[in-house]
Each structure stands twice: as structure tokens, then as C-alpha cells.
Amino acid sequence: MGVPFSSNLSHSRAAVLGIPFDCGTHPARVGSRLGPSAIREQSVLVRPFQPPWADFNPLEQHAVVDCGNVICTPGLIESSLDRIEQAVYRVASADIVPVTMGGDGLVSLPQLRAMHRLFPDLVLLHIDAHTDTYPGDGREIQERYNTATTFTRAAEEGLVDTARSFHVGARGTVTMNGVFEHTRAQGYGLIDDAELRRRGPPDVLGQLHESLVGRPVYLCFDMDFFDPSCAPGVCTPTWGGATAREGLEFLQGLEGLNFVAVDVNTVSPPHDVGGMTAFLAATVMIQCLALLCRTRPVS
Numbered sequence: 588m589g590v591p592f593s594s595n596l597s598h599s600r601a602a603v604l605g606i607p608f609d610c611g612t613h614p615a616r617v618g619s620r621l622g623p624s625a626i627r628e629q630s631v632l633v634r635p636f637q638p639p640w641a642d643f644n645p646l647e648q649h650a651v652v653d654c655g656n657v658i659c660t661p662g663l664i665e666s667s668l669d670r671i672e673q674a675v676y677r678v679a680s681a682d683i684v685p686v687t688m689g690g691d692g693l694v695s696l697p698q699l700r701a702m703h704r705l706f707p708d709l710v711l712l713h714i715d716a717h718t719d720t721y722p723g724d725g726r727e728i729q730e731r732y733n734t735a736t737t738f739t740r741a742a743e744e745g746l747v748d749t750a751r752s753f754h755v756g757a758r759g760t761v762t763m764n765g766v767f768e769h770t771r772a773q774g775y776g777l778i779d780d781a782e783l784r785r786r787g788p789p790d791v792l793g794q795l796h797e798s799l800v801g802r803p804v805y806l807c808f809d810m811d812f813f814d815p816s817c818a819p820g821v822c823t824p825t826w827g828g829a830t831a832r833e834g835l836e837f838l839q840g841l842e843g844l845n846f847v848a849v850d851v852n853t854v855s856p857p858h859d860v861g862g863m864t865a866f867l868a869a870t871v872m873i874q875c876l877a878l879l880c881r882t883r884p885v886s
Contacts, residue, residue: 593652600649606690611662620661622854625865641877672697689852692734699746706803711752715809716825720770742773749774792840820859
């Protein structure tokens with residue numbers, strides 16, 4: 588978006604960080620390791636003012652810088668998770684909001700580890716077509732740590748207050764039965780896509796505000812929340828999702844919550860069409876930066 592590349596965070600209140608990692612184990616779509624570069628490329632199309640909702644420049648208000656990418660190696664899970672945690676902690680411990688772009692869904696786990704060190708009462712708001720809360724109890728590292736088990740591990744490690752955390756927008760198809768029940772059994776609130784549409788976004792947003800107000804919120808936005816017709820370049824496309832308008836309007840409805848970290852993930856450029864998913868992800872990011880201005884006004 589034209590912000591300066593810098594590792595000097597002394598004047599910033601929010602910083603962009605790329606996480607070019609994926610597990611490399613998806614049966615059909617490996618490529619989200621390239622997500623940060625694609626989002627940067629398409630972000631030249633994003634302009635900072637968003638009237639009538641947010642007719643101000645969040646990039647200037649928060650003196651946003653781009654810190655570049657975490658140095659990690661796709662497929663090497665344990666070492667990469669450690670590096671991601673360290674990088675995010677370095678940003679967040681300076682009282683700066685990390686705004687990250689992945690990367691597959693596993694990149695959320697080390698970020699939650701970093702944020703929990705600073706916010707013991709952290710809560711999760713996960714907007715996604717999938718809960719990423721599968722059992723995954725095998726002994727092999729790839730069985731325990733993958734994109735489907737991210738929030739199972741987070742619950743086990745006590746990284747978030749699951750009783751006040753939510754997954755929003757999950758829908759089928761999935762690879763096994765009982766996934767939604769398993770998610771709820773971990774303690775999370777789950778508002779699946781059918782419930783979201785039945786109740787309507789205003790009612791759901793009211794519940795989220797009531798439950799999350801006053802808490803430090805980790806916002807995780809997986810791009811496959813959108814329908815593949817507007818976001819085809821994701822790892823696990825699932826039909827029946829939100830239109831671009833619906834998804835962006837839902838984000839706007841989160842205004843007022845205390846977001847301490849923003850995690851936009853699962854852009855897979857080899858499967859994108861004309862960069863449209865990366866462009867939409869960059870738009871999600873500028874909208875999230877505007878949300879931060881509502882809760883962290885510049886003094």
C-alpha cells in the first residue's frame with residue numbers, strides 16, 4: 588500500500604508482517620507460502636480512504652510500516668513456528684499491533700502463543716469457512732500440527748479463553764463427521780454459516796460485541812470465508828460463502844472491539860485468478876487497519 592519498509596517500530600502503532608509459510612502437506616493445493624508477496628503486489632490497488640464508513644487514512648494515523656517477512660522454511664513446522672512466534676512477539680511487545688498476512692492456517696498458532704504472553708486473557712475471533720479445530724492427536728508432528736488442528740492445539744495450550752472465543756462462518760464440505768461438535772467440545776463458541784444466515788449478521792454481531800467487549804481480541808480472518816467466486820485463490824475453497832460485499836460489511840460491524848492482533852491468511856497465488864483473492868485480502872487488511880483506529884485513536 589506504499590508504506591515504508593522498516594524494522595524501526597519506534598514511531599508506529601501498527602506494523603505489517605508477512606508469514607510465507609505453509610505445511611506443504613495439502614493434498615491438492617500447496618502455495619500459500621507465496622501469499623505475502625501476492626498481497627503486497629496487489630495492494631498497490633488499495634487506497635486508504637473508505638468513505639462513508641472510514642473517510643480517513645489509517646496508514647498515516649498509525650504510521651504503518653512493512654517489516655518484511657518472517658524468515659521461515661515451508662514444511663519445517665517446529666522451527667518455523669518458533670520463528671513466527673519470536674517475530675510477532677517482537678512487534679507486539681513494543682505495544683504495536685501486528686497485522687500479518689499468511690501463509691496457511693497453522694501460522695495462527697505461533698501468533699497466539701506470542702500474544703498470550705502479553706495478554707493472558709486473550710480471546711479469539713476466527714472468521715473462516717472451517718473451524719480448524721479437528722482432533723489430530725497422532726504422534727507424528729504433521730498429524731498434531733497442521734492447518735486443521737490449529738485451534739485444537741490453542742485450546743490445549745490455554746492460549747485463549749475458549750468460553751469467550753468464537754468461530755464464525757464454518758460450512759461444509761469437510762473431511763470427517765463430528766467436526767462442529769468437536770469444536771464446541773473444546774469450549775469454543777461456534778456460529779456456523781447456516782446459523783449466521785438464519786439469524787442475520789446484525790444479530791450475530793450483537794452477540795459478538797456483548798461477549799468480546801473489553802477483552803483483547805485476536806482477529807483471525809481466513810480468506811476462504813468468502814465464496815470461491817470472489818476468492819478462488821485459497822487452499823480449501825468451499826462454496827456457499829460470503830460475497831465480497833457481505834464479508835467486508837461484516838468486518839465493518841466489528842467496529843469498537845479491542846483488536847490486539849490481525850491475522851489474514853490462506854491466500855494461495857498459484858490458484859488465484861488475476862490476483863483477485865490477493866487484492867481482496869489487501870482490502871481486508873486496510874479495513875482492519877481502519878478498525879484499529881476506532882479502538883486505538885491517535886492521541
